Amino acid sequence: MSAYDHVxxxxxNDRPTSVDYINRIFGDSFIELHGDRRFADDKAVIGGxxxxxxxxxxxxxxxxxxxxxxxxxxxxxxxxxxxxxKALRLMKQAEKFHRPVICFVDTSGAYCGIGAEERGQxxxxxxxxxxxxxxxxxxxSIFIGEGGSGGALALAVADEVWMLENAIYSVISPEGCASxxxxxxxxxxxxxxxxxxxxxxxxxxxxxxxxxxxxxxIESKLFDSLKNLIADTFAKKAALPPEKLVELRYRRFRKY
Amino acid sequence: MFELPDIFNFLKPKNELENQGEFAQNHPYIPEExxxxxPVCKTAILSSDLMENHKVCPKCGYHFRINARQRIExxxxxxxxxxxxADMTSTNKIGFPDYEKKLRNAKISSGExxxxxxxxxxxxxxxxxxxxxxxxxxxxxxxxxTGEKITRAFEYATEHRLPVVIFTVSGGARMQEGILSLMQxxxxxxxxxxxxxxxxxxxxxxxxxxxxxxxxxFAMEGDIILSEPKALIGFAGPRVIEQTIRQKLPKDFxxxxxxxxxxxxxxVVQRKDMKEFLAKLIRLHPDTATMEVRT
Numbered sequence: 001m002s003a004y005d006h007v008x009x010x011x012x013n014d015r016p017t018s019v020d021y022i023n024r025i026f027g028d029s030f031i032e033l034h035g036d037r038r039f040a041d042d043k044a045v046i047g048g049x050x051x052x053x054x055x056x057x058x059x060x061x062x063x064x065x066x067x068x069x070x071x072x073x074x075x076x077x078x079x080x081x082x083x084x085x086k087a088l089r090l091m092k093q094a095e096k097f098h099r100p101v102i103c104f105v106d107t108s109g110a111y112c113g114i115g116a117e118e119r120g121q122x123x124x125x126x127x128x129x130x131x132x133x134x135x136x137x138x139x140x141s142i143f144i145g146e147g148g149s150g151g152a153l154a155l156a157v158a159d160e161v162w163m164l165e166n167a168i169y170s171v172i173s174p175e176g177c178a179s180x181x182x183x184x185x186x187x188x189x190x191x192x193x194x195x196x197x198x199x200x201x202x203x204x205x206x207x208x209x210x211x212x213x214x215x216x217x218i219e220s221k222l223f224d225s226l227k228n229l230i231a232d233t234f235a236k237k238a239a240l241p242p243e244k245l246v247e248l249r250y251r252r253f254r255k256y
Numbered sequence: 257m258f259e260l261p262d263i264f265n266f267l268k269p270k271n272e273l274e275n276q277g278e279f280a281q282n283h284p285y286i287p288e289e290x291x292x293x294x295p296v297c298k299t300a301i302l303s304s305d306l307m308e309n310h311k312v313c314p315k316c317g318y319h320f321r322i323n324a325r326q327r328i329e330x331x332x333x334x335x336x337x338x339x340x341x342a343d344m345t346s347t348n349k350i351g352f353p354d355y356e357k358k359l360r361n362a363k364i365s366s367g368e369x370x371x372x373x374x375x376x377x378x379x380x381x382x383x384x385x386x387x388x389x390x391x392x393x394x395x396x397x398x399x400x401x402t403g404e405k406i407t408r409a410f411e412y413a414t415e416h417r418l419p420v421v422i423f424t425v426s427g428g429a430r431m432q433e434g435i436l437s438l439m440q441x442x443x444x445x446x447x448x449x450x451x452x453x454x455x456x457x458x459x460x461x462x463x464x465x466x467x468x469x470x471x472x473x474f475a476m477e478g479d480i481i482l483s484e485p486k487a488l489i490g491f492a493g494p495r496v497i498e499q500t501i502r503q504k505l506p507k508d509f510x511x512x513x514x515x516x517x518x519x520x521x522x523x524v525v526q527r528k529d530m531k532e533f534l535a536k537l538i539r540l541h542p543d544t545a546t547m548e549v550r551t
Contacts, residue, residue: 110472112492112500117510120520122471122491129445130477134453149429149438150472150491157442171429171438171469180431181353196350196434205350207435250446254407256400256439 003192006199007174009166010145011108016222017077018046018061018104021144024223025230026050026059035086039119042083044075044107047090049099053231058094060087060155061104064145077146078111081124084154088128091135100138100234103155108173110151125154132157133253134246138237140230142212143167143199159237159249162210163199169207170197206255294318310527319484319527321464323366324373324390327423331531332377332386339375341408346370346401346433355432358394366392370401371426374409376418380535385413387422389470396426398469399433403440406474410447417543419457420448421534424475427493428468441473448477457541459534462489462512462521480537481521483512484530489521 001009009015022030029051035041047060064077071077087103094101110121132139141158147169163169177191178184196202199211212229215221237245292301297316306313310330311320322330328337345363348355363369371393376385387409389396406422413420429437451458460478462471464487471491475481483489490497490510498505508514515521525533 110491112497114497114501114505114509117490117492117497118518120476120518123476123520125472125491126441126445126474126476129442129473130449130452133442133446133449150441150469153438153441154472157445169435171434172431177431194350194352194434195431202435205435207439250450253439253442253446256403256436256443 002189003195003198003201004174004189006166007168007188007192007197010168015145015166017066018063018106018144019066021104021142021223021226022046022050022059022061025227026052026057030059033090036082036089038085039082040080042075042080042086043073044077044079044111045083045086047086052227052234055231055234056097056099057234058090058099058101059104060090060101062107062152062155064106075111077107078109079107079151080111080113080116081119081121084110084124084128087155088131091132091137091139095135095137098137100140100237101135102230103139103141103158105141105143105147105152105155106145106167107148107151108146109148110154125150128154129157133250136242136246138234138245139249140233140237142226142230143169143208148173157249157253159245159252160209160233161207162212163202163208164212165199165214167199168197169199169202170195292320294320312527317485319464319486321391321425323392324368324388324423327388328373328375328377328386330527331388331421331423331534332379333381336377337375337386338377339373340412341374341405342369344370344401344405346399348432349400349436350432350434352432352434358432362393366390368393370405371396371398371430372402372405374405376412379421379531379538382535382538383418384534384538385409385416385418385420387420389423389425391425391465394427394430396424396470397428397430398426398437398440399430400436400440402430403437403443406440406444407447410444410451413456414447414451414454417454417456417545419459419538419541420451421459421461421538422474422478423461423463424466424470425463426466426468426470426475428470438469441469444474445477448474452477452479455545456543457538459537461525461530461534463487465489465493467491467493476520482523482525482530482533483515483521484527485512485524487512489515 032048046063065071065074139158141156141161143163174188174191175185178187202208294313296318299315372389374387458478459480462483466489512524
């Protein structure tokens with residue numbers, strides 16, 4: 001598979017979204033919580049509390065929507081500042097109640113619009129990066145589709161970052177890269193290669209800890225194995241004193 | 257005042273730039289020692305007058321972009337700057353096409369090794385750690401060395417209990433370093449957080465333009481956030497927004513004054529007042545931790 005094949009797969013309309021992962025991994029235990037307590041409830045970010053093998057966890061996901069109607073209401077998974085602020089509110093809540101945080105990342109990027117700028121898109125992302133770095137509870141981020149730049153990183157300052165086999169994670173979209181480099185957005189395939197945005201490339205660069213294989217029948221097998229993997233990882237992280245956890249997280253990002 | 261025609265267009269670089277081909281063609285050489293044209297009101301200004309006026313247009317108040325060394329000269333007490341990590345340079349870690357060439361050109365055109373200078377110095381006698389970004393080096397884009405130098409500056413300041421002042425100017429993350437440039441946002445934010453948790457002061461001064469990954473990380477993390485007048489400050493650049501929403505942006509959208517009104521910066525400060533303003537702020541933040549040790 002070429003890098004561009006991964007880009008296409010990551011963006012495919014029939015790919016499971018955060019809602020699918022939440023439903024299949026946490027089932028009925030998921031209670032959705034809304035709003036950033038400052039401005040609004042951003043539907044591009046879904047968040048709440050759930051049970052994982054009987055233990056409480058905070059769940060946050062960037063949600064693209066599964067059909068056109070949903071996609072419109074969720075702004076195609078591109079969050080406004082209030083989305084990142086909602087996520088941070090839920091993370092702080094998780095820290096207070098000593099439960100781990102799991103983030104599902106799937107976004108082409110933070111939204112670029114008038115309202116987003118007026119309400120401080122840059123400031124909202126920056127605050128998440130800063131606060132997540134010292135959040136005294138385990139954080140795990142799983143890239144399930146697209147990981148678009150700062151808008152993805154704002155949910156990925158984590159103790160471990162995993163990627164689905166066909167997910168991508170990049171500083172700029174391949175289209176954006178191609179139009180800057182060659183003034184030609186059609187050279188997306190070449191740009192995809194240059195950016196090293198596939199799970200394989202990022203694993204080699206030491207940016208992610210784990211690649212999740214995508215079985216042919218993604219629906220049936222993926223979620224059960226992922227559920228156990230997440231539970232095991234949280235059990236290991238929970239055994240660490242919070243100060244140690246935060247120190248390791250700092251070092252994880254300090255090395256780049 | 258009159259409109260200055262582009263009379264310097266015929267002038268070609270006389271130095272080593274001559275052989276840089278594509279680069280030289282795209283960057284007409286303007287002898288800075290003579291005249292400068294204000295890009296806003298088009299007034300022609302004698303360079304010596306402009307320098308005297310802190311590189312601010314005497315007619316419309318436009319703040320010309322200045323390089324990092326000039327900024328340090330204007331801000332720190334004479335001779336007080338001690339540079340850190342001056343020799344660090346970037347390498348092409350992900351094998352991005354033509355990145356080495358871009359770096360070489362950036363080094364020649366800016367005379368610097370990277371898009372940020374870091375070091376220590378005093379502002380009206382107040383010791384501080386300072387980082388100044390440089391728009392002449394790949395539009396101040398943030399690569400791994402940029403992030404590393406800023407992180408080290410924070411770590412040094414945390415260890416020695418000093419304030420940090422950062423002048424930002426940046427087009428954002430450096431595409432040529434791929435995901436590793438994105439990681440600098442997290443790395444610098446982590447270092448800023450540790451400095452903050454140690455109870456120390458961090459001031460950012462946003463200058464024209466500050467956008468992208470720098471806005472979405474350390475630029476917006478200061479205890480106090482200042483800006484120069486009319487600076488463009490945003491997450492997405494205006495062209496990207498216009499393409500996304502398919503409409504023209506209102507005038508002065510994303511200007512420093514706009515951000516002030518929306519509540520994202522503390523004050524817009526004229527360049528001529530910046531040094532004293534920073535010194536005052538630092539004086540108002542004595543290190544209480546070391547004071548307790550003393551008493």
